[in-house]
Amino acid sequence: MEYKGSSAYDQHRFFEQYIARRYREESPNEKIKKPVLFELLDDVTDYEVLDLGCGDAFLGLELLKRHCRSYTGVDGSKNMCERASQHLKDRRGRIVHSTMEEFDFPPFTYDLVVSQLALHYIEDFSMLAKKIYKTLKVNGQFVFSVQHPLLTASFESLTASGKRNNWIVDNYFHSGKRVEPWIGEHVVKYHRTMEEYFAILKQSGFIIHDIREATPQKDHFKDIEEYERRMRIPLFLLFSCRKPS
Numbered sequence: 108m109e110y111k112g113s114s115a116y117d118q119h120r121f122f123e124q125y126i127a128r129r130y131r132e133e134s135p136n137e138k139i140k141k142p143v144l145f146e147l148l149d150d151v152t153d154y155e156v157l158d159l160g161c162g163d164a165f166l167g168l169e170l171l172k173r174h175c176r177s178y179t180g181v182d183g184s185k186n187m188c189e190r191a192s193q194h195l196k197d198r199r200g201r202i203v204h205s206t207m208e209e210f211d212f213p214p215f216t217y218d219l220v221v222s223q224l225a226l227h228y229i230e231d232f233s234m235l236a237k238k239i240y241k242t243l244k245v246n247g248q249f250v251f252s253v254q255h256p257l258l259t260a261s262f263e264s265l266t267a268s269g270k271r272n273n274w275i276v277d278n279y280f281h282s283g284k285r286v287e288p289w290i291g292e293h294v295v296k297y298h299r300t301m302e303e304y305f306a307i308l309k310q311s312g313f314i315i316h317d318i319r320e321a322t323p324q325k326d327h328f329k330d331i332e333e334y335e336r337r338m339r340i341p342l343f344l345l346f347s348c349r350k351p352s
């Protein structure tokens with residue numbers, strides 16, 4: 108069975124294994140992506156923040172600690188929303204159980220829209236980018252990470268353990284649906300080239316300020332072999348853009 112959007116995260120076993128992986132020692136999310144995300148983000152003091160595909164809203168906790176005025180997380184998974192609501196209990200955060208596609212984006216509301224590793228689940232990124240543009244205040248920031256297109260191009264080189272020892276990059280310019288064998292399930296993702304991400308952001312009206320591939324930093328790793336493995340191929344692609352005044 109193929110799982111689209113959030114649906115895999117509502118399978119109990121998948122959800123628990125995903126969370127365990129997400130926070131494991133040497134997790135690339137923590138060691139590689141997170142430092143770059145925080146380099147890209149503005150000072151969020153007094154910001155109204157929207158997090159698309161917020162997962163368990165751990166980012167919300169961090170942004171609230173950094174004094175954002177409000178945090179709204181949107182996620183299509185019931186499991187994720189429950190976990191996120193527990194994390195935000197008694198804090199200035201709110202979680203909306205909705206797909207990003209169905210979420211009712213209020214115009215000119217947010218200073219920051221952020222999304223971590225969720226936009227490659229979206230088939231029509233162009234439509235969503237336009238909604239994000241509208242929901243931002245003037246000069247508002249849009250920062251997001253996706254699975255790097257070198258990885259989503261082809262999943263042929265995945266081994267039974269889910270680990271790749273070599274990477275096949277194939278059909279790169281054939282963007283569209285891919286099915287990734289991941290955590291024992293078949294998860295639907297949408298491959299887009301770097302050029303497409305860039306063009307969609309530009310067409311939606313954004314000024315693109317930065318694009319990052321999250322080069323691993325040796326001093327963030329305890330395990331040198333893990334660091335060397337992560338130096339072989341990029342895992343993440345991040346963009347920072349702004350709605351111009």
Ligand SMILES: C[S@@+](CC[C@H](N)C(=O)[O-])C[C@H]1O[C@@H](n2cnc3c(N)ncnc32)[C@H](O)[C@@H]1O
Nearest residue numbers: 112113160161162182183184206207223225228
């Ligand atoms: C890889 S997880 C990342 C979660 C979180 N952003 C993080 O970095 O920890 C992807 C998240 O996107 C959510 N998601 C996937 N497709 C979605 C959609 N169409 N609308 C809303 N959420 C979606 C999933 O439910 C899941 O929580």
